[in-house]
Amino acid sequence: MPASFITFEGLDGSGKSTHLRLAAEWMMARGLEVQCTHEPGGTPLGDGIRGLFLDPNWEQVEPQVEALLVFASRRQHLAEVIEPALAAGTHVLCDRFTDSSLAYQGAGRGLTRDWLAALDQLATDGRQPDVTLLFDLPAEAAQQRGQSLARRQQEGGLDRFDIESLTFYRRVRDGFLGLAKASPERFRIIDSSQDIDTTWSQVAQVLDEILGDNKP
Numbered sequence: 001m002p003a004s005f006i007t008f009e010g011l012d013g014s015g016k017s018t019h020l021r022l023a024a025e026w027m028m029a030r031g032l033e034v035q036c037t038h039e040p041g042g043t044p045l046g047d048g049i050r051g052l053f054l055d056p057n058w059e060q061v062e063p064q065v066e067a068l069l070v071f072a073s074r075r076q077h078l079a080e081v082i083e084p085a086l087a088a089g090t091h092v093l094c095d096r097f098t099d100s101s102l103a104y105q106g107a108g109r110g111l112t113r114d115w116l117a118a119l120d121q122l123a124t125d126g127r128q129p130d131v132t133l134l135f136d137l138p139a140e141a142a143q144q145r146g147q148s149l150a151r152r153q154q155e156g157g158l159d160r161f162d163i164e165s166l167t168f169y170r171r172v173r174d175g176f177l178g179l180a181k182a183s184p185e186r187f188r189i190i191d192s193s194q195d196i197d198t199t200w201s202q203v204a205q206v207l208d209e210i211l212g213d214n215k216p
């Protein structure tokens with residue numbers, strides 16, 4: 001069985017990044033080679049683009065420009081990190097990928113599916129993950145957990161998405177759920193509204209299922 005490209009998706013505050021770290025530890029404890037990475041970013045150029053993408057000083061950013069930035073970063077990420085790791089037999093765990101663009105720039109900002117699909121084709125040749133774990137919880141709960149604005153401001157400032165409205169995040173959540181419904185063979189929905197252990201047991205079950213034949 002070849003190495004798997006597994007993505008972790010969900011709202012800010014959904015717990016996806018915590019569970020990505022736990023998943024990497026779980027896999028490495030089983031002797032698997034794992035590369036953890038993230039978007040936007042994941043390469044020196046991509047992390048530069050990430051800084052531009054999230055900078056709250058840009059007052060008016062066209063949604064198309066947001067998408068172009070993040071897909072530029074993604075192309076570099078695929079070429080420099082993701083494809084070489086997979087070719088070397090290393091599993092790739094990626095915090096966000098194209099589904100985030102479809103949910104945030106599509107459902108959130110209103111870009112059409114056709115426009116984003118055309119850009120995806122140009123930028124990534126339509127590259128898809130093998131499996132996507134969607135950490136799902138209501139937008140209100142995600143906001144309370146991850147986006148305590150006062151706390152984030154203290155920790156180093158708010159980015160352009162931290163200041164978005166609850167209505168925006170509700171659209172993004174619905175966007176993610178719509179994507180999962182459209183591709184049930186790729187998505188696994190993880191109910192992340194509960195405590196960390198309950199969420200982790202669902203993640204471990206998925207890992208067991210997809211890596212079952214791939215354990216040493």
Ligand code: TYD
Nearest residue numbers: 012013039040070096097100101104105161
């Ligand atoms: P991320 O680093 O996952 O932030 P956090 O750790 O706060 O969840 O992503 C930063 C922001 O970028 C996040 O609000 C979602 C947004 N984003 C998009 O809008 N489109 C994209 O394609 C990606 C990858 C991220």
